[in-house]
Amino acid sequence: MDRGFQALSRAVAESERLVWLTGAGLSVASGIPAYRTGPEAVWDRMVTEWGTNARFRRDPLAWWREFWLGLHDLDPRGRRPNLGHDAITTLVGGRPGHVVVTQNVDALHARSGVRAAQLIEIHGRHGLYRCTEAGCRGFFEPATDAEVDLAVVARGEIPTCGVCGAPVRPLVLLFDETYDSHPFYRADEAFRALERADAIVFVGTSHAVGVTEIAQQMAARRRIPAFHVNIAPYEHQGFGRAAMIDVIGRAEELLPRLLR
Numbered sequence: 001m002d003r004g005f006q007a008l009s010r011a012v013a014e015s016e017r018l019v020w021l022t023g024a025g026l027s028v029a030s031g032i033p034a035y036r037t038g039p040e041a042v043w044d045r046m047v048t049e050w051g052t053n054a055r056f057r058r059d060p061l062a063w064w065r066e067f068w069l070g071l072h073d074l075d076p077r078g079r080r081p082n083l084g085h086d087a088i089t090t091l092v093g094g095r096p097g098h099v100v101v102t103q104n105v106d107a108l109h110a111r112s113g114v115r116a117a118q119l120i121e122i123h124g125r126h127g128l129y130r131c132t133e134a135g136c137r138g139f140f141e142p143a144t145d146a147e148v149d150l151a152v153v154a155r156g157e158i159p160t161c162g163v164c165g166a167p168v169r170p171l172v173l174l175f176d177e178t179y180d181s182h183p184f185y186r187a188d189e190a191f192r193a194l195e196r197a198d199a200i201v202f203v204g205t206s207h208a209v210g211v212t213e214i215a216q217q218m219a220a221r222r223r224i225p226a227f228h229v230n231i232a233p234y235e236h237q238g239f240g241r242a243a244m245i246d247v248i249g250r251a252e253e254l255l256p257r258l259l260r
């Protein structure tokens, strides 16, 4: 067994405070494409172009129809957690100091059984909706699929908030928004967990978003072990960066081996 895996195995067993930071690569085996890389990367342009609050505000109906409901591949509901998710669920179970921070909006960690207290969905969750009026109760208390009628989009209407009647939108972080734009993202809690961690394990992330950047800086500054579990080696080694330990392979094959 290679040295990276052995070091990871030791860190997972011995760390009191560990952060799993997971990205799209973890959910590929559940049938959810990783938009930033691979043959589906053509979608990336559409997603970054339409996936903004500015675009939503300009034309909410077109946004719902053409983008959010139009790109069926975006919808992860109906997908199941894979062996990688399940291994993480088992590994964090009974270890309250271990936390999962995920960039994924597919809710698969939750469906796999990670307790809410140990799970931070920092980019939101597909299937939850919030009011666009910041003062409304519907802003803070997200509505579920059962409470929002998306069928109205096909009739040319915008789905609305059950409390105040203003338009609702999915509870996901869009490309022109910050982590503090909604309390559901629990960004403060995530950054606190990273600040105190003995080790950080990046799983299936392309290190292209803010939270991974911040996590790497924290790992570098505090000289804690940082692991890169992915199908390809970490490409950004350099000054001011964490000395990332590569653990190369598919998450759904590697992570279950940590249970042995």
Ligand SMILES: [Zn+2]
Residues within 6 Å of the ligand: 131, 132, 133, 136, 137, 138, 139, 161, 162, 163, 164, 165, 166
């Ligand atoms: Zn409202």
